[in-house]
Amino acid sequence: MGNRRVQVVIVVLGAVCVLGVGLWAGVREREQEVTIDQVPAAVREALLKEADGARIQEIERENEGGRTVYGAEWTVHGEEIEIELDEKGNVLGREAGDDEEDDDDDAAGDDEDDAVGDDDDDAVGDDEDDAVGDDEEENEMEEEISFDQLPDAVKAAISSAANGAKIEEIEKEKKDGVILFEAEWVEDGQEIEIQVSSDGQLLGREIEEDEND
Numbered sequence: 323m324g325n326r327r328v329q330v331v332i333v334v335l336g337a338v339c340v341l342g343v344g345l346w347a348g349v350r351e352r353e354q355e356v357t358i359d360q361v362p363a364a365v366r367e368a369l370l371k372e373a374d375g376a377r378i379q380e381i382e383r384e385n386e387g388g389r390t391v392y393g394a395e396w397t398v399h400g401e402e403i404e405i406e407l408d409e410k411g412n413v414l415g416r417e418a419g420d421d422e423e424d425d426d427d428d429a430a431g432d433d434e435d436d437a438v439g440d441d442d443d444d445a446v447g448d449d450e451d452d453a454v455g456d457d458e459e460e461n462e463m464e465e466e467i468s469f470d471q472l473p474d475a476v477k478a479a480i481s482s483a484a485n486g487a488k489i490e491e492i493e494k495e496k497k498d499g500v501i502l503f504e505a506e507w508v509e510d511g512q513e514i515e516i517q518v519s520s521d522g523q524l525l526g527r528e529i530e531e532d533e534n535d
Contacts, residue, residue: 353384356392364411365392372405372413374398463496472503475522480505483516483524 358366358381369378369392376396384391391414392407406415469477469492480489480503487507495502502525503518517526 353382356381356383361392362409362411365407365409368407368411368413369394369405373403376403461496461499463494465494467492467494473520473522476503476518476520479518479522479524480516483527484514485509487514 358369358378361369361381361383369381373394373396376398378394378396380395382393384393390409392409393404394407395402395404397403400420402419404417404419405413407413469480469489471494472480472492480492484505484507487509489505489507491504491506493504495504501520503520504515505518506513506515508514511531513530515528515530516524519525
């Protein structure tokens, strides 16, 4: 009696194992990744024609309702192509969609480029504006001053050039870091303007008709 029970248990376990192996094999049979060399010649020819030189990334063999079909994927110009064929190489379906990896890479790349570009532009623009502004302020200056504010050498040079004429305007200028002095007066109906360096050297003289005459 005991031996019979043992035999029944063994038979049942064996049947379960066989059933499990069969189910697993069935699942494996329904969907299996294969290479281009493992598909029928008609399927291979159709795939190569459809791919038109593109690298076929994946081929799967599936069993649908007792019928074997083949699915393949490849990418063309960033677009993912999927097709399904029967054993005779007939195209059963075709799908096209954007490659998600390319989209993610493009989006990340664009965001990084925009962020880096904006930061660089802002930084360079601000630095250039600040630098130009500071340089201009440091190198350019113009203010009206009195005769008493002039250095002695400049006073002597202007007094000698004016020769007793009433000096109407004196300006102190800074051009390219160099300080200059300009003085204006009217002599014999003519407007005289001279430019003198900070050490009293006469740098230039202009004569114009007095507009008031």
